Amino acid sequence: xxxxxxxxxxxxxxxxxxxxxxxxxxxxxxxxxxxxxxxxxxxxxxxxxxxxxxxxxxxxxxxxxxxxxxxxxxxxxxxxxxxxxxxxxxxxxxxxxxxxxxxxxxxxxxxxxxxxxxxxxxxxxxxxxxxxxxxxxxxxxxxxxxxxxxxxxxxxxxxxxxxxxxxxxxxxxxxxxxxxxxxxxxxxxxxxxxxxxxxxxxxxxxxxxxxxxxxxxxxxxxxxxxxxxxxxxxxxxxxxxxxxxxxxxxxxxxxxxxxxxxxxxxxxxxxxxxxxxxxxxxxxxxxxxxxxxxxxxxxxxxxxxxxxxxxxxxxxxxxxxxxxxxxxxxxxxxxxxxxxxxxxxxxxxxxxxxxxxxxxxxxxxxxxxxxxxxxxxxxxxxxxxxxxxxxxxxxxxxxxxxxxxxxxxxxxxxxxxxxxxxxxxxxxxxxxxxxxxxxxxxxxxxxxxxxxxxxxxxxxxxxx
Numbered sequence: 057x058x059x060x061x062x063x064x065x066x067x068x069x070x071x072x073x074x075x076x077x078x079x080x081x082x083x084x085x086x087x088x089x090x091x092x093x094x095x096x097x098x099x100x101x102x103x104x105x106x107x108x109x110x111x112x113x114x115x116x117x118x119x120x121x122x123x124x125x126x127x128x129x130x131x132x133x134x135x136x137x138x139x140x141x142x143x144x145x146x147x148x149x150x151x152x153x154x155x156x157x158x159x160x161x162x163x164x165x166x167x168x169x170x171x172x173x174x175x176x177x178x179x180x181x182x183x184x185x186x187x188x189x190x191x192x193x194x195x196x197x198x199x200x201x202x203x204x205x206x207x208x209x210x211x212x213x214x215x216x217x218x219x220x221x222x223x224x225x226x227x228x229x230x231x232x233x234x235x236x237x238x239x240x241x242x243x244x245x246x247x248x249x250x251x252x253x254x255x256x257x258x259x260x261x262x263x264x265x266x267x268x269x270x271x272x273x274x275x276x277x278x279x280x281x282x283x284x285x286x287x288x289x290x291x292x293x294x295x296x297x298x299x300x301x302x303x304x305x306x307x308x309x310x311x312x313x314x315x316x317x318x319x320x321x322x323x324x325x326x327x328x329x330x331x332x333x334x335x336x337x338x339x340x341x342x343x344x345x346x347x348x349x350x351x352x353x354x355x356x357x358x359x360x361x362x363x364x365x366x367x368x369x370x371x372x373x374x375x376x377x378x379x380x381x382x383x384x385x386x387x388x389x390x391x392x393x394x395x396x397x398x399x400x401x402x403x404x405x406x407x408x409x410x411x412x413x414x415x416x417x418x419x420x421x422x423x424x425x426x427x428x429x430x431x432x433x434x435x436x437x438x439x440x441x442x443x444x445x446x447x448x449x450x451x452x453x454x455x456x457x458x459x460x461x462x463x464x465x466x467x468x469x470x471x472x473x474x475x476x477x478x479x480x481x482x483x484x485x486x487x488x489x490x491x492x493x494x495x496x497x498x499x500x501x502x503x504x505x506x507x508x509x510x511x512x513x514x515x516x517x518x519x520x
Contacts, residue, residue: 069294069301071312075205076242078319079198079229084190084504087197091323092504095193098161098328100479100499102175103515105160106134107490108334108482109153111407112385114265118152118272131180135486137516143180144276151176151275155219156268157407158389159334159482163200163324164465166207166222167214167370167438169271169337171328173223174199174230176275181234182508189511190504191234197325199230202246204324206302211310213370213437220255220270221306227278235282247291248281250302260374263387330464332478333405334485336390338374338440340464341367345445345457346399357400357419359449363427365392366444368434376431379424385410397423407485472496491519 087095109115119133122145129141133149141149154160155172163170174196182192203226207218228249232242255270281291295301296312303309333343342365349355367376379393388394388410397420398405414420432444442460449455461467470478479492491514498514 066293066298068299069297071296071316072246072294072298072301073239073243074316075202075229075296076246077239079202079233080237080239080242082194082198082233084194086320087194087323090326091197092193093500094323094325094328095196096500097475098171098325099175099193099196099511100496101330101475102154102160102171103134103179103499103511104479104482104492104495105157106150106154106175106179107488107515108135108159108407108485109156110135110486110488112153112156114268114385115149115153115156118269119149122149131183132512134179135488143184144279147177147180147275147279148272150179151272152268155271156265156386157334157485158336159331159407161328161330162337163204163207163328164337164440165327166204166324167218167440168203168207168222169219170200170203170207170223170226170324172219172271173227173274173278174203176272177227177231177278178234179512180275180279181231182512185234187234187508188504189502189506189508192508192511193504195230195234197323198233199226200325200328201319201323202226202229205315205319206307208318209303209310209312209315210307210438212308213373214257216306217255217257217260217267217270220274221253223271224249224253224274224277225302227275228281231278231282232285235286237282237285241285243293244289244291245281245285247293247295248284248289249278249291250295251291252277252281253302253306260390263377263384263390265384265386267386327466329462329466330470330475330478332464332470332474333395334389334407335395335405336375338371338390339392339395341441341443341459341462342392342396342445343399343405344462345443345459346396346447347403347463349445349447349455349457350400350403353455355447355449355455357397357423360400360423360426360447361450362448363396363400364430364446364448365396365428366430366432366446368436368439368441368443369431370438371440371443372429372431376429379421379427381416381421382412383415388415392429393424393427394420396427489518490515491517494519
């Protein structure tokens with residue numbers, strides 16, 4: 057009789073217990089000043105995008121469905137004064153709102169939008185626990201580090217939606233860290249988070265509202281996993297490289313050992329990029345180029361005969377989709393033929409202009425027909441750059457801009473004034489009467505010993 061493939065079915069994965077130990081053992085003292093500063097900055101940015109997400113009609117639909125099924129609760133939702141839900145439902149709403157405008161930060165090397173699922177869960181946790189700002193930031197950093205591992209260690213282009221599939225692993229790690237889980241509990245938590253992992257690229261491909269819903273589900277799943285561990289349920293322990301682990305089912309494995317060896321060197325929160333505008337990160341290099349060319353040469357939308365973007369294959373996959381007047385808001389945010397005309401005409405991307413009325417605008421349709429997305433010969437399936445943008449004017453003039461580092465990336469970061477401007481635009485999109493400057497100052501300067509809830513109080517505070 058043949059021997060079974062594995063006589064011992066667990067303990068064959070050296071990576072899962074190491075990740076659990078790294079997260080459980082992480083302390084504030086392990087974070088350098090740069091990591092703490094970056095975590096503070098992206099705390100403000102991520103919460104602000106969650107406020108802005110209330111302007112997406114899909115967020116109202118999600119909230120209505122949850123309230124109809126289970127009215128009442130004690131956990132507040134971002135940007136919704138007077139609304140409180142059960143923790144799982146609030147996490148679903150917050151995760152959805154943070155990502156639904158495509159305005160949340162991205163870790164470009166791993167192609168993981170690594171903040172949304174984690175922060176969607178943590179905003180619910182801190183309302184139920186007496187934790188400090190420092191503890192919140194440690195959990196945030198742990199979540200980002202974990203999610204990024206699952207993207208960085210992949211040798212393939214995304215098949216599953218990494219903000220949810222890798223995101224649930226990060227969110228689970230963050231919640232467990234905030235609750236003080238030990239290594240054994242963390243291993244079970246991550247296994248249970250993995251057991252709920254999901255979210256495919258089909259929603260991205262079609263431009264469905266399910267894209268942000270997948271993130272919200274990841275936020276909710278992290279809370280579920282943590283609660284189950286506290287009630288003594290266990291999860292699979294070989295979730296990284298086991299026979300049916302993450303890198304057997306979700307992604308093709310790259311150098312797992314080498315990737316894990318970069319844990320905290322540097323802290324990946326320091327490598328996260330802002331999205332200055334509410335559109336897919338894959339559009340931001342073109343936006344950066346167009347703004348620079350407009351400022352330098354002073355042309356208007358009607359002067360443009362053609363816009364050509366030479367981009368890596370992943371960019372073509374993500375945003376090289378055709379303009380359609382009947383497209384959904386999610387589709388439009390991932391459509392270069394819609395986002396680029398907005399910049400050409402308005403010089404900005406307003407999240408409130410993702411409605412059927414704007415999609416049918418004849419001027420936008422005419423500009424969309426002049427936008428070409430051409431895939432270059434970059435061999436890296438996960439590359440987001442560099443990109444080359446060529447604008448041909450009606451008089452035959454060709455203007456070119458090579459973008460290696462788009463605005464908002466670590467190598468081309470937003471200034472303090474630009475960060476405040478983004479928060480102000482987030483608040484304006486939602487009709488939120490908060491104090492953007494005061495909120496950013498609170499996130500960036502409150503003592504680490506201060507209550508985490510002080511940040512949420514600053515978010516609620518109105519200008520004096």
